[in-house]
Amino acid sequence: xxxxxxxxxxxxxxxxxxxxxxxxxxxxxxxxxxxxxxxxxxxxxxxxxxxxxxxxxxxxxxxxxxxxxxxxxxxxxxxxxxxxxxxxxxxxxxxxxxxxxxxxxxxxxxxxxxxxxxxxxxxxxxxxxxxxxxxxxxxxxxxxxxxxxxxxxxxxxxxxxxxxxxxxxxxxxxxxxxxxxxxxxxxxxxxxxxxxxxxxxxxxxxxxxxxxxxxxxxxxxxxxxxxxxxxxxxxxxxxxxxxxxxxxxxxxxxxxxxxxxxxxxxxxxxxxxxxxxxxxxxxxxxxxxxxxxxxxxxxxxxxxxxxxxxxxxxxxxxxxxxxxxxxxxxxxxxxxxxxxxxxxxxxxxxxxxxxxxxxxxxxxxxxxxxxxxxxxxxxxxxxxxxxxxxxxxxxxxxxxxxxxxxxxxxxxxxxxxxxxxxxxxxxxxxxxxxxxxxxxxx
Amino acid sequence: xxxxxxxxxxxxxxxxxxxxxxxxxxxxxxxxxxxxxxxxxxxxxxxxxxxxxxxxxxxxxxxxxxxxxxxxxxxxxxxxxxxxxxxxxxxxxxxxxxxxxxxxxxxxxxxxxxxxxxxxxxxxxxxxxxxxxxxxxxxxxxxxxxxxxxxxxxxxxxxxxxxxxxxxxxxxxxxxxxxxxxxxxxxxxxxxxxxxxxxxxxxxxxxxxxxxxxxxxxxxxxxxxxxxxxxxxxxxxxxxxxxxxxxxxxx
Numbered sequence: 002x003x004x005x006x007x008x009x010x011x012x013x014x015x016x017x018x019x020x021x022x023x024x025x026x027x028x029x030x031x032x033x034x035x036x037x038x039x040x041x042x043x044x045x046x047x048x049x050x051x052x053x054x055x056x057x058x059x060x061x062x063x064x065x066x067x068x069x070x071x072x073x074x075x076x077x078x079x080x081x082x083x084x085x086x087x088x089x090x091x092x093x094x095x096x097x098x099x100x101x102x103x104x105x106x107x108x109x110x111x112x113x114x115x116x117x118x119x120x121x122x123x124x125x126x127x128x129x130x131x132x133x134x135x136x137x138x139x140x141x142x143x144x145x146x147x148x149x150x151x152x153x154x155x156x157x158x159x160x161x162x163x164x165x166x167x168x169x170x171x172x173x174x175x176x177x178x179x180x181x182x183x184x185x186x187x188x189x190x191x192x193x194x195x196x197x198x199x200x201x202x203x204x205x206x207x208x209x210x211x212x213x214x215x216x217x218x219x220x221x222x223x224x225x226x227x228x229x230x231x232x233x234x235x236x237x238x239x240x241x242x243x244x245x246x247x248x249x250x251x252x253x254x255x256x257x258x259x260x261x262x263x264x265x266x267x268x269x270x271x272x273x274x275x276x277x278x279x280x281x282x283x284x285x286x287x288x289x290x291x292x293x294x295x296x297x298x299x300x301x302x303x304x305x306x307x308x309x310x311x312x313x314x315x316x317x318x319x320x321x322x323x324x325x326x327x328x329x330x331x332x333x334x335x336x337x338x339x340x341x342x343x344x345x346x347x348x349x350x351x352x353x354x355x356x357x358x359x360x361x362x363x364x365x366x367x368x369x370x371x372x373x374x375x376x377x378x379x380x381x382x383x384x385x386x387x388x389x390x391x392x393x394x395x396x397x398x399x400x401x402x403x404x405x406x407x408x409x410x411x412x413x414x415x416x417x418x419x420x421x422x423x424x425x426x427x428x429x430x431x432x433x434x435x436x437x438x439x440x441x442x443x
Numbered sequence: 444x445x446x447x448x449x450x451x452x453x454x455x456x457x458x459x460x461x462x463x464x465x466x467x468x469x470x471x472x473x474x475x476x477x478x479x480x481x482x483x484x485x486x487x488x489x490x491x492x493x494x495x496x497x498x499x500x501x502x503x504x505x506x507x508x509x510x511x512x513x514x515x516x517x518x519x520x521x522x523x524x525x526x527x528x529x530x531x532x533x534x535x536x537x538x539x540x541x542x543x544x545x546x547x548x549x550x551x552x553x554x555x556x557x558x559x560x561x562x563x564x565x566x567x568x569x570x571x572x573x574x575x576x577x578x579x580x581x582x583x584x585x586x587x588x589x590x591x592x593x594x595x596x597x598x599x600x601x602x603x604x605x606x607x608x609x610x611x612x613x614x615x616x617x618x619x620x621x622x623x624x625x626x627x628x629x630x631x632x633x634x635x636x637x638x639x640x641x642x643x644x645x646x647x648x649x650x651x652x653x654x655x656x657x658x659x660x661x662x663x664x665x666x667x668x669x670x671x672x673x674x675x676x677x678x679x680x681x682x683x684x685x686x687x688x689x690x691x692x693x694x
Contacts, residue, residue, distance in 0.1 A: 392497075394533050394534075396493075397533040398547070399494075399517040400517050400521055400527055401543070402522045402547045402551040403550050405516065411543070
């Protein structure tokens with residue numbers, strides 16, 4: 002218990018400040034000056050912001066005190082991850098390039114990156130920083146992504162490794178990339194700060210699957226992903242969050258989309274006790290298509306909070322958003338979907354839908370759409386529904402001989418089906434189907 | 444032994460007594476029509492037979508093939524061989540018609556101790572039955588009843604009946620909302636499913652479906668009781684005179 006001793010919020014901040022100071026004298030000492038500057042800016046920002054509390058509008062329904070009060074082990078050292086557990090999450094049926102990190106440290110042994118097309122980089126971010134800092138610098142923490150978010154600031158200050166994915170202009174990948182963040186089991190509560198950078202050039206095409214599979218109870222994953230697509234690039238990004246039952250998972254994802262880009266994001270949440278995902282997509286050019294989909298399968302006392310922001314900056318862009326939550330037992334969900342349509346963003350077509358299925362009396366959801374529209378010729382719709390399984394449909398299925406549990410499972414699956422069907426990779430769809438089925442009434 | 448025996452059945456919904464002592468005996472191979480005005484309890488009777496838990500059976504018995512039906516859940520009743528064609532078939536977005544029906548078919552087979560069939564086998568069965576009731580193949584690929592026209596929904600019910608092969612089929616106002624052509628097709632499908640082992644109970648407001656089905660026995664339900672039982676001539680009387688005379692006669 003010594004490493005998990007709880008402290009008050011003030012001490013929590015001090016813990017990270019002093020840890021930063023000692024790391025600056027050790028692990029960070031040989032880093033390039035620009036990187037250290039970023040780190041220093043981030044830790045200072047964290048010091049100003051502190052950990053969020055529920056009096057803040059953006060954190061009203063999500064209490065992170067348990068994270069603030071835990072002194073996590075911060076050392077980046079890879080533990081053991083059992084082979085059969087890796088097999089269960091690596092999507093073996095998916096023919097993909099794999100980059101694997103264990104406890105935040107790149108594992109060359111588990112990764113398989115042979116045969117990448119000319120000019121395409123999929124590599125450990127730590128290695129890239131060491132050998133090709135100039136390549137990384139333009140993309141790393143450039144957009145003030147941590148300005149308002151203390152977790153993103155902490156990640157920026159403490160990140161050690163992650164993945165750099167860089168696809169040159171005009172290259173269409175013929176295989177997906179699977180990015181696997183494994184967390185080993187361990188008795189000490191550990192925090193990891195994975196960092197994902199995706200830079201896709203103009204007219205390129207990619208599919209990325211990102212898996213977080215932690216085995217460590219009470220651990221914290223505090224992840225940041227920065228994704229940018231050049232003009233007319235097309236990308237699909239599927240995130241599987243499968244952390245251990247008592248773990249915390251915080252993520253911040255920023256997506257920059259240039260003119261004509263098409264992007265699909267699927268945010269699939271199964272694991273973790275306390276989960277918060279912030280996803281911000283900026284539609285920075287005309288004619289962008291952006292889809293943000295999400296699924297929460299909540300059970301036991303899980304709390305899963307998804308905050309999404311769509312920034313329509315330019316005319317003639319389309320965004321679709323569909324978040325579905327299936328909440329059982331004592332689980333709770335939050336969905337906040339913000340859409341900003343700037344003055345210049347005429348002919349915007351934005352549609353947001355949030356649907357929640359409550360499977361028990363104790364499960365709850367807070368769904369909050371927030372539209373701010375400054376242009377006058379746009380089409381923006383949003384809708385939020387919360388309900389239970391349709392009794393008429395249940396009776397109909399049972400009247401055909403289907404047992405009560407099977408009927409419930411069938412209808413629950415049907416509720417999630419739209420999210421599954423929107424995924425453009427059959428192997429990943431199958432995996433998702435399987436994960437949903439595991440959670441359905443037996 | 445009779446297939447179905449209903450004895451002095453009383454049932455209510457939300458505290459309101461609807462069925463007030465229904466008696467009915469149905470033998471294998473028979474086609475019964477139960478006619479009655481709106482509010483007489485026709486749909487309540489079919490819902491109670493299918494096991495809808497929104498209805499409370501306050502007294503009476505339903506014996507199906509010697510077993511107490513009231514002790515069985517809706518899915519058990521279906522597995523025992525009772526099929527109700529819904530007056531308002533339910534749309535189920537996200538569930539494919541084929542998947543739905545295969546799940547039901549295998550649940551019934553499993554209950555009867557038979558081996559479940561695989562997808563390939565099932566598609567063969569389905570295609571054959573779809574032809575029998577003239578159901579467009581395309582509807583098999585769609586979600587259950589989603590976006591179906593009124594006629595397509597009713598035809599889909601009869602198609603499900605053909606696949607599930609029940610001992611007793613209850614058609615709850617299957618004729619409602621159908622034009623003449625659709626009615627002929629649906630009734631034609633039902634007729635093809637008639638045989639000496641299966642009984643059909645057709646619940647209807649109007650006589651017109653009975654022109655196609657030619658029931659052996661016609662019952663008139665009024666105010667929660669069967670007030671008349673006779674042959675097909677009874678249906679023609681209703682067609683000519685309406686229900687008012689019967690209710691007066693019963694009072």
